[in-house]
Amino acid sequence: MNKKVVLQDLGLKDYKETWDYQEQLFQDTLDIKIRNRREELALETPNYFLFVEHPHVYTLGKSGDIDNLLVSEKQLEEKGATFYKINRGGDITYHGPGQIVGYPILDLDNFFTDIHKYLRLLEEMVILTLAxxxxxxxxxxxxxxxxxxxxxxxxxxxxxxxxxxxxxxxxHGFALNVNADLGYFDMMIPCGIKGKTVTSLNVELGKKEIDLDEVKQKLQAHFKKLFAAELIIKKAKV
Known part of the structure; x- marks a missing residue:
């Protein structure tokens, strides 16, 4: 089992470009697994963890309700935001500057084959970071x-x-609000859950801005321990 995870920080990157890059890495890994099965090989599958910030964008999961987006396409344009229907689970989500988005592209055969455990460990990584x-x-x-x-x-x-x-x-993965502009969340029903509000780390700490790199360092340290992974930091090439 390959527990090496290539970590790339893409910086501020367009959502669609990043989605395409994810899909490429995802498909390349699937192709190796399919070839291994067909040809009875044991080729090693790679693992990746992408950090990124996106310009203002709203994404709707495959089971989401478009009615949870509360504004028109024209209003989105006026706010400098884009919108995509995508192939992850969940409902509507906002991404924007000041938010750390993490996309682990892992072959769970290298770690454990339990998607619920995977989600709980991602949550635990964030919980420990906030602690x-x-x-x-x-x-x-x-x-x-x-x-x-x-x-x-x-x-x-x-x-x-x-x-x-x-x-x-x-x-796909997680989006942690660190220095997020919470006004953009007013344009949707976050994750389709009514009556709940959204917050950001800087708001909770009463600070104007939190160092994003410090938060990323803590996230990757907890990820490494929880997944018993070896992180290999590489400069992003997208």
């Missing part, structure tokens, strides 16, 4: 992602999650 900043984050029963003040009238989501998997190969 490093003094916040008590947790899961909300029946809802993916990471929340604060669960079970109270003040419950708010700080990290959204939505993944796709085929033959135990994953893509």
């Amino acid at each position: 490093d900043f003094g916040l008590k984050a947790e899961r909300s029963k029946g809802e993916t992602g990471v929340w604060l003040d669960v079970g109270t009238p003040f419950a708010r989501k700080i990290c959204a999650m939505g993944v796709r998997a085929s033959r135990w190969v994953t893509m």
Whole structure:
């Protein structure tokens, strides 16, 4: 089993370009697995973890409801935002500057074949990272992602999650609000969940801005430990 994970930070990158890059890595891994099965080979499959920030964009999962987007296409253009229907699970999600988006493209045959465990470990990675900043984050029963003040009238989501998997190969991932402009969340019903609010790390800490690189360092440290992975940092080529 290959537990090496190539880590790439793509910086600020267009959503569609990044999606295409994910699809390329995802398909290349699937092709190796298919060839291994057909030809009875044992070729090693790669693993990747992409960090990225996106310009303002809304994405709707395959089971999502378009009615959860509360504005018209023209209003999106006026806000400088784009919209895509995509092939992950979950409902509607916003990505934008000040948000750390993580896309692990892993062959879970290299780690464990349990998609629920995979999601819980991604959540745990974020929960542990937020604990490093003094916040008590947790899961909300029946809802993916990471929340604060669960079970109270003040419950708010700080990290959204939505993944796709085929033959135990994953893509898409999580979006952690660090210095996010929360006004953009008013243009949708986040993840299709009514009556819940969204927050950002800088708001919770009462700071104007949090160092994104510091948060990424903590995320990757917890990822490495939780997945017993070896991280290999490579300069992004997209």
